[in-house]
Amino acid sequence: MTPTVSSRVSSGVPGFDVLLGGGFPAGRMYLLEGRPGTGKTTFALHFCRAAVEAGERVLYVTLSQRRDELLAIADSHGWDLEGVDVLDVESGGLDLHASDHTLFPAGDVDLVDLMDTVLGAVGSVRPARLVLDSAAELRLLSGDGLRSRRRFLALKHALGQRDVTTLLLDDYSASDGDSAVYSIMHGVVRLERDAPQYGQVYRRLQIPKIRGVDHPTGYHDFRILHGGLEVYPSLTMRLKDEGADERAEAGEVGASRSSRIDGLDAMLDGGLDPGASCVVVGVSGTGKSSLAASYAVAAAEGGAPAAIYTFDERKRTLLDRMEGLGYDLRSMGDVLQVQELSASIMTTGRFIDRVHRDVEAGVRLVVIDSLTGFTHACPGADRAASQLHDLLAYLGGRGVVTLLTVPEHGLLGDATAPQIDISYVADTVLLLQHYEARGEIRKAIAVVKRRRGGHDRRVRQFVMSDDGMAVGDAITDYQGVLTGLAAFVDGTSL
Template sequence: MTTDSSTDHPANHLLKTGVPGLDDVLGGGFAPGRLYLAEGIPGSGKTTIAMQFLMEGVRSGERVLYVTLSETEEELQGVAVSHGWNLKGIEIRELLPSTDVLSPDEQYTIFHPSEVELGETTLRILADVDRVNPTRVVFDSLSELRLLAGNSLRYRRQILALKQFFAGRNCAVLLLDDMTANEHDLQVQSIAHAVIRLEQNHPGFGVSRRRLVVLKYRGQAFRGGYHDYKIVRGGFVVFPRLVAAEHRDTLVPTNLPSGIEALDAMMGGGMDGGTSTLLLGAPGTGKSSLAMQYALACARRGDCAALFIFDESVATLRSRAEGMGMPISTYIDSGHIRVRQVDPSELSPGELVHEIRQAVTEHQVKVVVIDSLNGYLNAMPDERFLIVQLHELLTFLGQSGVATILIGAQHGIMGLQMSAAVDASYLADTVVLLRHFEKGGEVLQAISVMKKRIGRHERSIRSFSMSAQGIAVGPPLRELRGVFTGIPVDMGGLDGGSETSLGS
């Protein structure tokens, strides 16, 4: 949270913006009687925010005014139709040059056009304000006023005059700036009570990434930093940056068994609520299946689990689980297991974290699975910040009492040179390693708990297998040495032992 002053505006006196998530970022909304600036390049969503701001005023029974200097009312109505909105109750005032200005008789010869047109425009604006007496006003856009002013001094004095005029009327004014001036000045930023900047990034592949930042907000605590947003049918949606320190709860220790006796013995009884577990291994070692086992056990207890999958479709997940005797479809249909297929090229990191947060706060999930960290890395526009954001997410989930399962796929199949694209082992409370190894002309799997911060755990390496009957964890591989090298040495003959599983 960031603040410019200790004189925060009372939350019940702030005007709601009508934009989901934006009030959270602003610490409640806009204070009445102040002047605000939303700036961004064309297409960043300024007009959409402005319309939602005014429609929220109409819903509250307020009088609102939209002053447009660059778009016609017909164009604004077209924007509204695209979102399924009705602009009834919004007074729209067009201040556009008429076609008469194209006539040679209308060209100014003694005075500079700005000296005449700025004065005329200002008088028309003030007359409309006197007539409507609004509590919310939008100016779209400042580029026109800047050009009419002619120079920076006159432009600044004009904005100051407007600020004083509206302050006396207890009217909140939102100015839109499309930043099309040759040199972006800070005149309005220094005058405005708060400044919101909208930014767009166009990656080499995938949808454009959008984010906003509150540059200033006088006398009001707000959530600093960048916040992802998107524009969909229905309007502008903001995904506030997650701050784990704001979600501290008193946790009751819980134990979450998997339903497989040998696996729970390795884990010291099972996973603990409020901790994170990293399942690390090569492709095909059973990481996703093991995560599904914990989600299925959670659903059987009557709780809810959430799976965020990057590397396979929901249909493939259902088919694979059913083939292993896991009735996951039944619990997906009942809502006890929630599956979200994530497309890294379409979903921003902020939106993904927002969905995970919603799953915890709205659906009270007890187990969250992120499959996999490699896909999560691809969703990040800048991988340098992956670990920082992941740390914040895991802290939030831990403080909420959620058991988090992270799946990390390693490069390679066998050998000692295995490596992961993302090293999150130091963040996780528990690390479970799964590996392939060769024996008797077959490729088998092994499992071991390498680390557990809370409680005891086995240090043995056990056999691990998957079949139509589900997951099976066998006895410790005590007769083999060098299992994790991929080619172990038989130290006396492996009798195999009977693999144990509690079934479904």
């Protein structure tokens, strides 16, 4: 019986099947490649456990490691391999060191025996799924490229006739992208890892090829923890599959959001627009985080769940500072989440997945503090920019208001541009600045941009005290306030 085109088998890896629209097409052979330590064996064990959970027979043929080593890997994740048939070929007596044979060409001595052993086990176990670990040993026995291609092709046809879904593991450093093997496989999944100078290892995967499946291109973050792999699909695919634009057009537009700060809502002609993204720019100490958090508090007090994701400071510090301004975030319970994140261990893919889950669970306003923390969690400014664009597009499509703080360098700011340009994705831009007036450091606020509707174009005073935050009168006596170097309008320097 030949599997239908719509038949799918689950990989068992959380988040991965979404990339393929439900799993691997059944009855085909797939290459899972990656350098040592990328998680190939763990992925394969997920694949086996998914088969057992589905009531299917599964066979794991190991050529590169002993059975006890495989069991140790499973045990490290708290798994047992009950229901998984394991064939340890090397322990079974076959000699895999083809280079030791001198009378006959490589591949003529043990490869046929190996193929017979594998196919014999398949005939005996009659598995629905098969894992071959790994292609490097098969390539070693096959010798030259033409013989290798023929053997892999013969193996693929033999397994295809038995309707077996096969996962072939390969060391990418050994194959260097073997085009002969690639052309034979129905699909290819590549696991990658990058070890930074500081912080946790950064892992990502891509799917260079899957025949007959409309799969997302590009990279997707994943991590390995106790319990296996977790994959975080890119939002590009989520936007397509979940129809964010269609849902927005159907009426999921959310609500406008107030800061409940005297004068600020008036500057914005009532508040932030539904689904809008607001960037709060300013140097250190101007009140960016506090101002952004005030929107989260106002939303929560109005019954709309909100979430603050802080990369730049401890949760306790944020709560204490807001309490000093008269905002009791601790008493708001689950309606206002404050999540402390570390850019050294939180990748952007994982962060975006967390935001996605929270929004789907009901969060209606999001604060990201700050852009610097977000970009540090992502290797590469270009990728950070595209991921941020996708995130804001998703949140806007859900009618969620988003505030993003962007620190300027120095105490008074300078001309140094941020690592990524976010001006084109921002619906509203608020600028905070210190300025000196008569020997006193004061704060100023201005609405630099508002995409929808009008706004107050005057620079106003911004005050933070025990009584909270407030926007004061327009600053008309000085010019150059937003540069941090104010001067009297008559030209007398301060």
